[in-house]
Amino acid sequence: MLIGITGGIGSGKTTVAKLFAAYKNVTVYYADLEAKKLMNTSEVIRKKLIREFGEKAYDTNGLNRAFLANIVFKDKEKLTNLNEIVHPEVYKHLTNFIEEHKDKEYILYENAILFENGSDKICDKIITVTAPHEVKIQRVIERDKTTREEVLHRMKNQWSDIKKKLQSHYVIVNENLNTVKENVKNIHNKLTEK
Template identity: 65%
Template sequence: MLVGITGGIGSGKTTVSKMFSEFENVQIYHADEEAKRLMNTSEIIKRKIIKEFSQEAYSEEGLNRSFLAKIVFESKERLKVLNSIVHPEVHKHLQGFIAKHNKKDYILYENAILFENGSHKLCDKIITVSVPQDIRIKRVMKRDGVDKETVLNRVKNQWSDTKKTIQSHYLIINLDLTNVWFDVKRIHNKLTY
């Protein structure tokens, strides 16, 4: 079973995913981490990104994330182009991951843009992690060392929590970690019943 977990930037979906990793019969797939890794290791992705965004998209250290971020978070069209390059390769990688871990009760598929890129169609169940937007903005500003405008540019490229929640099977409000852990255990028990 593939269980999607998503939430807007700064919602704490990675923190919640780590809680699910406490259960031995669960395997976690972090789409964002794998996408970043593949953007540095896949020659297919690298060639396409350079063709589309210029050689400046990569430096000797690898992917020039700040260069790309400036372009794609200011233009929905350019973001779509980048996603069309990266997501097919992440999807292939996910399929291999699922095959490798098919003995687990379920795979938790953490993806910030699960709905936006259509990956929700792969999932048997979906969990949305939600927090009020002002808290999310503060978290991301602190975590990434960026200003409010930069965070808002990223937020506007994601679906609203309301839109995600309507299409989800479970909702976790990530304000109090004790309550979140209780929700995680409850959802895990339902998924493995």
């Protein structure tokens, strides 16, 4: 069973996914993390990104994330182009991951743009993680050492929480850790009911 877990930037979906990962019969595929790895290791992606964004897409350290972020978070079309280059390779990688972990009760598929890139269609159930707007902004400013303006730019390119919640089977509000842990336990129990 493939369970999608998503949420807007700063919602804490990775933190929530790690709580699910604590159950021994569950594994998590972190799409953002795997995409970053693939963008540095896949020759297919590298060639396409250089063709689309120029030689500055990579520097001596690998992917030039700051350069790309500066372009794609201000231009929706460029963001779409980036996703169209990276997503097919991530999907192939995910398919192999699912095959390798088919012994698990379920695989949690953590993806920030689950709905935006159509990945919700391959999921059996979907969990959306939300948090208050200002909390999300502060989390991202602290985590990425960025500005409020940059965070708001990124948020504009994602679906609203309301739109995501309407298409989800479960919603977790990530504000109080004890409540979140209780929600994770309840959802896990429902997903593993025989």
